[in-house]
Amino acid sequence: MxxxxxxxxxxxxxxxxxxxxxxxxxxxxxxxxxxxxxxxxxxxxxxxxxxxxxxxxxKIEDLLERPPIVLDKKRIQDYIKGKVVLVTGAAGSIGSEMVRQITRFRPNKIILFDVAETPLYELELELKETFQFFDFETVIGSVTNEYRVNRLFEAFKPQVVFHAAAYKHVPMMENNPTEAVFNNVLGTKLVADIAVKFHVEKFVMISTDKAVNPTNVMGASKRIAEIYTQTLNYTSQTKFITTRFGNVLGSNGSVIPRFKKQIENGGPITITHPDIIRYFMTIPEACQLVLEAGAMGQGGEIFIFDMGKPVKILDLAKKMIKLSGLTYGKDIQISFTGLRPGEKLYEELLNNKENTIPTYHPKIMIAKVNEYKQEEVMPKIMELLNTLPSHNNFRIVSIMKDIVPEFVSRNSIFEEIDQQKKYRNEQQSKTA
Structure with a gap:
């Protein structure tokens, strides 16, 4: 026709x-x-x-759309209604959407905690003007500032915590391991410890698929944060819950906004590798599943989400060019820049049946992972944190690999540590 x-x-x-x-x-x-x-x-x-x-x-987001998620709104309301809820990293892509979603479930108050002043101010205006929601407090500060976090808990006594504050950019964290550990491990530890001290009911940590068999510093730092919060279930009344998911559409610094900008500038679109694939989920969808996982969590679980089918980034770029009314190869070129330090061709979610346990929600599963007791991991975690002031990146990454044995660097200067470890193991095998 x-x-x-x-x-x-x-x-x-x-x-x-x-x-x-x-x-x-x-x-x-x-x-x-x-x-x-x-x-x-x-x-x-x-x-x-x-x-x-x-x-x-x-828009490209329309092509990646999936059927709407059905939520158990009563379960979610049961643990949020009338409660003081703290969201760390509240000004970020995930944190701000968590705040928007939480407003629907009638909390007593939401505490918006972030170090980013301008985005936090913009979220404040949005809540007042668009959502007509006024039961919130904005607090400027870092999760790594123990005094600030302690004062926040003293002042507002949150009952539920959503911990979204984190550094997430893989190449940047590969070049800055000290800061990755400082923010993602120490920051998580400080907030989690203070949450225990103030008898928080639920602590929901937002993690990443990059924590699965990590090949980079960022993923390994999040895995260590997962391990630490899981151990707290053995020693506290607070229920610590972890949620893992992949890339979200339109998040700050993610591939789709970058491609849009490159197309607007006349190209080229830059892709690291022609075969690279990623899982995608909309930000609202991810945050809805975080809320649902928080409702079902009894403490100690690592929840993973059904991210749908993986998307080949090259195909995504070509579709975006077409949607812009342009022609690939004529109006817009695509260039391949090579995998960045620590980058994988594909991400793992452990969402096969052998490694997961189903829940009542078809899009949420529980990952079967090694669980640790505090006495097993605390000496090494403290050694890691005590090494931070030295800014000795190789030493810091080496300790991270001791804590997370499956952390094998890829396309990174830290591959040298793996090679040395392999050589030592071979020498020990020969002398055994």
Whole structure:
């Protein structure tokens, strides 16, 4: 029909299309160089509010859309309603969306804690002006400042903590191991210890798929934070829960905003490797599952999410070029820059049945991981933290590898440590 009538533009006028069906339609249109647009929901039509400016081009996020998540709202409300809730890293992509989601469940107060002054101010304005939500306090400070965190808990006595504060950029943390450990390990330890001291009911840590068989400093630092918070379940009344997921669409510094900017600038789009793949989830979807996992968690679990099918980044870039009305190879080039230090071709979520336990929610599973007691790991964790002032990166990473034996560096200067370790093991085997 498109070819017969020489159609140049298709408008999707229904919101009830199955995501897979919608993707097939869009894919066919793009392959025929036909632009695709969407319109607002039916309410705008009924109220006579629809105008031409509301007809929007399809975005890459629309192509990655999945069916809406069904939440057990009563369970979530049971642990949030009437409570004082602290969100660390509240100004970040995940932290700010956590705050937005939490407002729906009638907390007594939300404490927004972050070191980033301007984004925190913008979130404050959004809560007041867009959400008409006023039961919150903004607190400037770092999770690594023990005095500040202690004073925060004294002042507000939070009952539920969502710990989203973390450094997350793999290449930057590979070049700055001291800061990665300082923020991601020490910061988590300080907040967790003070949460225990003030009898917090639930502490939900937001982790990453990069903590699974880590190949970089960032992933290993998050794995150590996971290990530490898990050990606290043996010694405290606070329920410590970990959630792991992969890349989220549109988060600060992530691939989609970067590609958009590169296309706007006329290219090229830069990709590290033609075969690199990633899992993607929308920020609201990830945060909804964090809330659900927090509701079901009894302490000590590491929850992983069904991230859907992996996406080849090269295919993603080509689709974004098409959606912009441009042609790959003619208007926009793609260049390959090589894997960055610590970067994997693919991420692991341990979401196969052998390594997970199902829960009542089809998109949430419990990872089967080694559990540690405090006396097993605390000496090494304290050695790691005590080494930070030296800024001896090789020593710091070496201790991280002792704590997380599966941490094997890839495309990194720290591969030298693995080679030395392998050589020592071989020599010991010969003399045994």
């Amino acid at each position: 498109i070819q017969k009538h020489d159609v140049a533009k298709v408008i999707l006028a229904t919101k009830n299309l199955d995501p897979n069906r919608k993707n097939k339609i869009i894919e066919k249109c793009l392959n025929l160089n036909v632009s695709v647009q969407t319109i607002p929901d039916a309410n705008a039509w009924i109220n006579g509010e629809l105008n031409v400016k509301q007809i929007k081009n399809i």
